[in-house]
Structure formats: C-alpha cells, structure tokens
Amino acid sequence: MNNQETQNGMPVEEKKGLTRRGFLGATAMSGAALVGASALGGAVMTRESWAAAVKDAHAKASVGPGELDEYYGFWSGGHSGEVRVMGVPSMRELMRIPVFNVDSATGWGLTNESRQVLGDSARYLNGDSHHPHLSMTDGKYDGKYLFINDKANSRVARIRLDIMKCDKMVTVPNVQAIHGLRLQKVPHTRYVFANAEFIIPHPNDGSTFDLQARDSYTMFNAIDAETMEVAFQVIVDGNLDNTDADYAGKYAASTCYNSEKAVDLAGQMRNERDWVVVFNIPRIEAAIKAGNFTTLGDSKVPVVDGRDGSELTRYIPVPKNPHGLNTSPDGKYFIANGKLSPTATVIAIDKLDDLFDGKLAAPRDVVAAEPELGLGPLHTTFDGRGNAYTTLFIDSQVAKWNIDDAIRAYQGEDVNYIKQKLDVQYQPGHNHASLTETREADGKWLVVLSKFSKDRFLPVGPLHPENDQLIDISGDEMTLVHDGPTYAEPHDCIMARRDQIRPKKIWTRDDPFFAGTVAMAKQDGVTLETDNKVIRDGNKVRVYMTSMAPTYGINEFTVKQGDEVTVVITNIDKIEDVSHGFCMTNHGVSMEISPQQTSSITFVADKPGVHWYYCNWFCHALHMEMVGRMLVEPA
Numbered sequence: 058m059n060n061q062e063t064q065n066g067m068p069v070e071e072k073k074g075l076t077r078r079g080f081l082g083a084t085a086m087s088g089a090a091l092v093g094a095s096a097l098g099g100a101v102m103t104r105e106s107w108a109a110a111v112k113d114a115h116a117k118a119s120v121g122p123g124e125l126d127e128y129y130g131f132w133s134g135g136h137s138g139e140v141r142v143m144g145v146p147s148m149r150e151l152m153r154i155p156v157f158n159v160d161s162a163t164g165w166g167l168t169n170e171s172r173q174v175l176g177d178s179a180r181y182l183n184g185d186s187h188h189p190h191l192s193m194t195d196g197k198y199d200g201k202y203l204f205i206n207d208k209a210n211s212r213v214a215r216i217r218l219d220i221m222k223c224d225k226m227v228t229v230p231n232v233q234a235i236h237g238l239r240l241q242k243v244p245h246t247r248y249v250f251a252n253a254e255f256i257i258p259h260p261n262d263g264s265t266f267d268l269q270a271r272d273s274y275t276m277f278n279a280i281d282a283e284t285m286e287v288a289f290q291v292i293v294d295g296n297l298d299n300t301d302a303d304y305a306g307k308y309a310a311s312t313c314y315n316s317e318k319a320v321d322l323a324g325q326m327r328n329e330r331d332w333v334v335v336f337n338i339p340r341i342e343a344a345i346k347a348g349n350f351t352t353l354g355d356s357k358v359p360v361v362d363g364r365d366g367s368e369l370t371r372y373i374p375v376p377k378n379p380h381g382l383n384t385s386p387d388g389k390y391f392i393a394n395g396k397l398s399p400t401a402t403v404i405a406i407d408k409l410d411d412l413f414d415g416k417l418a419a420p421r422d423v424v425a426a427e428p429e430l431g432l433g434p435l436h437t438t439f440d441g442r443g444n445a446y447t448t449l450f451i452d453s454q455v456a457k458w459n460i461d462d463a464i465r466a467y468q469g470e471d472v473n474y475i476k477q478k479l480d481v482q483y484q485p486g487h488n489h490a491s492l493t494e495t496r497e498a499d500g501k502w503l504v505v506l507s508k509f510s511k512d513r514f515l516p517v518g519p520l521h522p523e524n525d526q527l528i529d530i531s532g533d534e535m536t537l538v539h540d541g542p543t544y545a546e547p548h549d550c551i552m553a554r555r556d557q558i559r560p561k562k563i564w565t566r567d568d569p570f571f572a573g574t575v576a577m578a579k580q581d582g583v584t585l586e587t588d589n590k591v592i593r594d595g596n597k598v599r600v601y602m603t604s605m606a607p608t609y610g611i612n613e614f615t616v617k618q619g620d621e622v623t624v625v626i627t628n629i630d631k632i633e634d635v636s637h638g639f640c641m642t643n644h645g646v647s648m649e650i651s652p653q654q655t656s657s658i659t660f661v662a663d664k665p666g667v668h669w670y671y672c673n674w675f676c677h678a679l680h681m682e683m684v685g686r687m688l689v690e691p692a
Contacts, residue, residue, distance in 0.1 A: 114529035114536035120147035128491055128552045130504070131189045131203055132525075134158075135546030138184025140205055140216060145491070145552055146502055148527055148541045156214045156223045157184020157207045164648025169623070169657045170571050171223075178212055178228050185209035187548040188238040188299075191218075192246040192282065196304050196388075196496040198553045202282065204249050206238040213238065213251055213280055217570075219561050224570060225285040229278050230356040232290070233257050237299035237382070240282070241338075242495070243306045248288060248338070249280040250309045252297035256318055260354055269318055277311060277336060277363065287356075289345055291363035291370065293334055294318075299381050299436075303406050304388030304496065309336045310404070312379040312393050313372075326397060330374040333382065333393045333404060337413055340369050371412050373420045375402040376427075381436035381487075385445070385460065386498035390425065394434040394447060400427045401434050401447055403463060426467035428474055430456045438490040440500030440530055444476065448485035448505060455479045455488060455505055455528070457535060479535045481526055483509040487549040490530060494551065503528040503535065504550055506543075514542045523547065562633040564653040571655040574625060585627040585655055599623045604637045604650060605630055607677035609670075612685040616662045618692040625657040626650050630676075638673035641687065649674060665691040 120126055126144030134141055138157030143150055159166035159182055166172065172179045185208040192202040203216040211233055214226040229235055232253030241248040253275045258265050267273060277291040277300070296315035302308065313332040319325045341361055344350060350359035363370040376398035383392050384406075391404040403426040411417050433450030440446070447456045455478070462474035484507060491502045510524035522542035529536040564570075566586070578585050581592045583601045589610030592599040598620050603610035604627070616622055628637050628650040636651040641660065650656045662668075672683035 114538045118146040118538040129558045130552045132547040132550040133186040133189050135548050137545040161647045168648045181210045189551050190240050193242045194245045196242045198557045200557045206235045208234050208236050211235050227285045231353045239301045246282045250300050251278045252300050287358045290360045294364045301382050301384045310391045312382045314378040333373045335371045383437045386439050386441050392437045399429050402427050426463040428463040436487045438488050438493045441498030442500050448488045453483045481505045489550050491552045501531050503530045574657045597621045601625045604628050607679040607683040609685050615688040617690050618665045620662050622662050623659040627655045636674045640673040641670045662689045665689045
C-alpha cells in the first residue's frame, strides 16, 4: 500500500487484509476520494460519513434522461486528431469534431469545404491534438472559438463554437511540433500563444545537423486569433513545453525542459534546473513596430531574438524538466510543475515588472513558493478558493494544496499546505477544474485524465483505454464520482458553463463556412436552394442538387469515365435533426449535409457502369429509399 492508503483516517485494524484493488473496488472505490483527511489536517472520516459524502457527490453528478448538463467539456482527441464534446458532470459524449483527421461520417478531409480549411496540410492524414482552449473576453469565456494544436504536423486550428466545426487552420512556419497552447485572456483573445517544442537548425535544409549550434533553436509563437495568421515568433534557449498568460495582457510564460539542448535522455536531465521563460508582449510588439526583427526563409513572419539576455524575455531557473504551467484565477501567480522534481514553483506575476526593469537581484527573486507535493507533478488547476490541485504522475495521485499556506511555509512558517491527496487510476497527466482558466473559477468539478486504466474496465486487447475520472471538489474533501474509458489519448480538456456556449440548431444560408461553394454556384448561374442541374465544363462536371427527406433533387446523372465530378448538395429541410448524407459507393466519397447546409465533394469517375449513391445519415422512415445513380459512360 502507498502512503495515501495508510493515512486514510480509518483505524489501522479495519484495513488489515485489504488489497489495493479491494480497497478501491466496488462501493469503496468512491469513498477512496476522502483518504488522508486526518493525516493532512482534515476531519476524521468514519464509514458513515464517508458513505454520506460519496452519496452526496453521486447525486450532484447525476443527470437524468432528458436533463441537460451544467457544463460543456471539450476534450482533445490526442492521436485521433479530433476534439470531443462532453457533457459534465454526466460525462456523456455529445459529439466529435474532426480537425486534424479524416472523418468519413461528416466528410471532413474529403469535402471541398473542409479541404479549403485544411489548405496545403490536407495531405496529412494524421494529427496529434493536445490542448483545447476557449476564447475569452475580460478573462471570461465568450463562447466564440475553441483553439487546438497539432503537435504532429505543427498546426493550430480554430473551431467556431456556434457550428462546432473547424473554420480556420494555420501551419506554423520555421518550427516543428506545436505543443503548449494558451490564449490571451484580456482584454480579449487577440493572440493564441503556441510553443514549438523541438530544436531545429535554421535553415533546416540539410546543410548542418548540429543542434548545439547557435543557429539551432525553437520558437515561441503568437497567432492572431481572428485572421489565424502567425503574428510573430520569438527565438528561445532550449526546448519549450507548456505555456499560459496573465490577466493583464502583458506577460506569457512557458516551461523549458531541455535547457541543455541535448538529443539524448541523459543529456536532457543533466541540469538540476531548467527555466520558465517569461515573454513581455508589449516589448515584443514594440520591437516589431520599430523594425527590430528578421524573417526566416520564405516566411514573412517577424522573428525576434528572445534568448537569455534579451530585453524581451526573462529566464527564471526552476527545477527540473518542468512540464505544466498554469495561471491562478486571481491572476497573481504562474505555477510551474517540476516533473522530475517533487516541487511546483509559484512565480509572483506582480514582481515581473521589477524583474524586467532590473530592480531584482536575481530572476529567482520572483519565486513566491516552491512546495513539495509528491512524485512527478505535471499539471495544476484551481478551485477559485485559493486551493491548487496538482497531478502526481508517479504517485498516481492528485494533491490538493493551499497557495497562501505554501507561500507562508516558503517564508519559514510551520504550516501544512497540503490539504488532501487522492488516489487516481493511474498515472494522471492533465487535470482541469470547472472554469479554472478564467476569473470565474467555481470549484465544483475536477476532471483528471489518467494515462493508464489497467484493470478498471473490461479487457479489450493489448491496447488499453485510458481513464477520465470526475471528482467533486465543491466541499472540503475531494470525492471521486465517475470513471470513464477513453480512446487514443485525450490529452487535455476544458469546461465552460452551458450558458457560455451558444451553438446554432440549424445552419443559416449566408454562413461563410460554405461561401466558396456559394460563389462557385453563382458563377454557374445556379440557385442552390431551388436548382437541380448538371453543369458540364469539358471533363469537369458539377452536379447541383437539393435534398429534402427522403429524396435527392437529382436521382440520376450521366458522366464520362475520367471526368472530374463535383457534387454540390443543399439540404433544404428546416427541421433540426434532419441531417442528410451523400455516399457514392466504391469511390471513397462521403459527406454530411445538415439542415440548410451546403456541402460539396469532388472525385474522379474512373469506373464505367452504374454507381449508386445514397443518404448515409438516417433522416426519414423511407431513408433506405433516398438513393440515386451515377451512370458512367466508358471513355
């Protein structure tokens, strides 16, 4: 048994003979959320009070049939490249939003509209989505956008939350592996801050492979949230990991886990301290405005030098290979998590002005506390009541600790800042509390994303699911209320109140998402809402049709073998839920057309004969009869 289980507030004799599995299993599993209370200064828990607390937490998490969740949750899909929409606290999956992946259900990556968003990167069939974050106005979620990174192919995407679809994407130049991503909080989300992780030579043209050279580096990137163009890049020392921003619009900070610029495991762990790099955004903007920047290669993006000694950055030494970096909701602190150190470093944001102005003797003078939390601290989240919650990867625990108490202890007072430790199953990475990245952090729910599930679910073969766990943090003690298996590493998540997200129920006809297709139809003299016609332009054929359950406007059209065929469908149904599909058999063609939406897809009719197409989204009692035929004449 680990230290947590020996300090759960129960008489030692009551625990004899219990295994870890037995202790955390069945009805006792949820009660394990309250372990450690007496040892950490909380009330002694009896079996009765334990059971009552668990029952209360389960009642709070219960969302009955037909009832709505209190929060929208947005989960990254990890290696699947998508974003998943969850209801919290029910933990029901509501929708999947394809972003960096190909999705045959919606046609993402296949349709012309989606390929226009993907741009040149449409050639990539994979993605690795990590960090979803919601746009803000005055430090509160405004329900406009969600941003997500692709570590695999160095992209950042934007999802419009009114339609829950990706509408813009940018491939960040001059770097490899966009990892940490956070947003400017005030006065609104003007910038998306994105860390590129890996050091590469500049230019990276094969002329050198020396990663220790001065011209080998990675960069911190700022992307304009509206245009989705890269606004500037900042050269840094070492690798970059995670990032966050303050509540004044002045500073962003990033962890660096490879100050050594090493390429081997031992080398990356050689230094006892690495850095938190703080970026002075107004100074960077001023330097660019004054023309003090360069560009790299074919890119026109302004690049400034922020390596150690620059007036644009400050490097704060922290132990060791730090990982997560999180801003407290009161705006007072950046907290960097040690990963290879049992500590988290609390950085006082109000001291950063003095650090940049040279009024402090050393960068470490901005450190307000460095609490020892346990083994493998990775990420910290907050409840808005002064408490922080840090995942301990190696200990498989979440540590709840009080920030002010940690600062007092750092100043020499004898105070116990750790309030509780909770076993989670197993090896937690990110965690996220409700509204925690905003001024409105409400301290109701905590989600812990555990990398391993081991024996907690039915076995499904050598590839195991991961485990998302929902924890009630509204009281003095954390209480585990839900386990949920997840697929392909949902790396991180974020939660907003349901009133902050305002999605449409049906499309509006003037939506810019399909503006390109509307423009094409206008050139062809086609009215999308009424016309059903075939336009022939040499070996290019454009088939315009409407759909209304249970029929297509065109049930048959003829092309020649080798023709490039573009099918454009406008769903003229006005009833929500009546989505249609278009699937051309044996051609790799499939797309979704929801009410009042226009979708288009282009393919080559390379096989002579009769080819049926059908609606693949159930829409009507006669859904099976919603079909048509493409007749392909031999070349």
